[in-house]
Amino acid sequence: MHQPIESRPVSLPRWPMILALFLGLIVLVAFARSVLIVDQTEAVYVTEFGRSVRLIDTPGLHWKWPYQSRRGFDKRLQLDSPPPREMLTKDKKNLEIAWYVSWRITDVEKFLRSVRTLPDASARVEDMAASVLAAELGGHDLAGLVRVDRSSALDAMMADVTARVADQAGKEYGLQVVDVRLRRLNYPEEVRSAVFEQIRSERKKVAAKTRAEGESKARTIRSAADLERAKTVAEAEAEAARVVGEGEAESTRIANAAHAADPAFYQFLKTLETYRAALDQKTTLVLAADSDFLRLLTRGVANPAPVPTPSVARTAQTAPKPETEPAPASETKP
Template identity: 35%
Template sequence: MKSIVSAVLVLILVILGSSSLFVVKETERAVLLQFGELVRADIEPGLHFKLPYVNTVRKFDGRVLTVDATPRRFLTLEQKAVLVDSYAMWRITDVERFYTATSGDEARARSLLSQRINDGLRNKFGERDLQEVVSGERDALMMELTDELNTYSGEEYGIAVIDVRVKRIDLPDDVRSSVYERMTSERQREAQQLRSRGNELAIGIQADADRQEAVLLAEANRDAERIRGDGDAQAASIYAEAFTKDEEFYSFTRSLNSYQRSFSSKGDILLLEPDSDYFRYLQNEQGQGQQ
């Protein structure tokens, strides 16, 4: 009987001892409650004691967490609607304030932070045009929003916002087609302007080339005529000089050339009088016809 009682007492002591001990990991943040009231906050990692059935321990993830904000539709400075999908990285820095603000509910903390992110994005997008939020000042916008959220969430929820990023910026379906059509018409207009400018330049270049061609041809024809005239003048001068030196020899040479051309084809027939002056050099070597 005593052994049974001893065993029961040992079992009770083991149960009480195990209920009195709890461990906080390095990746966790914890608070100690007494009948639901916070009595100890930010318990350090390690082994700790508590009163069974009196104290309750609530543990939270102390690592960097991510919250995906619900995609929302915002208006830019020029009243263009964009659909923004964003996320934020955060972690618990003040576990007492976090438990007080959210009752230790991480889902509630994500919801509150997501709402604050969307409100901040709405304000920031409303101060900038579409070009700035898409590319130009996007990084600066995210840094400003991170700083503002970090200040607010730290004071209200005990949360440090590490970074806020936009995953995607889309145009809503109801305006996407009109925007694409406007972009297409603008590109077509620019292309037409470039084509017109190119055609204008091409016409100017072609006209200049035609003018240069006409000038070159005219100058070439002028030079050719001058050279041909000089050559004819020189040839006539040479012929005249040669003729004046020996008129008879010149006449004889020309007659021989004429004979060669006339009798080069066997089919040629000449009807001439025997005493024709054409054959005077065939009749005698002096080139004088018979009397």
């Protein structure tokens, strides 16, 4: 009889599987290293063993060899605001200057050869702007820079600073400096209070001088106005006196003409006017029986003068003016 043969599992070698997995891993890594994604805010340089091969600035999906590397740079406008520094003006004024610089990368190859990173580029631009700004500030007085009108030299100075920094940064680092501007211009903290006190004292002197000049001009204007007013009042008073004199002369002429036309009637009217002025509601008269005033009140005029004819009236108008007015017909006796 034959004995049964035992079945044993056949063991396959493991190295082909390991090799397949290793090759797959290599292919996967190679594929991942071949894919190049460029963002719209950056520019990418493809380098081969440290040497720049090509520049890609179009956003999207790109390819490269697995052994090649990518170097991305932000192509947007960079804004640096370094801490303030103390600088001297032409008139030896110590100021604390704070500024900002805006720049971007334009020549990536030159940028890679010179600074290579954005922080290094910021430091270089900061030092460059500080040196140029200190040189330009040393050629101007503080009074010429700090002005409120259009004659200030600050705008022209900052334009020169921007042009010099842009020219130097473009030649050395491949950077485009867009603008260099001041953020703050002030005295140092340790001397600021004393300087402000001096400014207040000077402003008070200027204000006092201005007030004195204004008061002097005000007095001059008031004197001229008073003189003009006195002249106008004198002319008005002279004209009023002339008009009053003419009126009185005309009144006297009319009265003389009326007196010459009927002297008795004129004397009677003047007597009545005298009585009207002397008597009022508070006056009490004690008259004698033979008083002319009582006789006038009770009997009237004894013999009134006849009304003159036209010829007589004309003759009376041409008569000479009496030197004195006739006395009243009777006197008032208390």
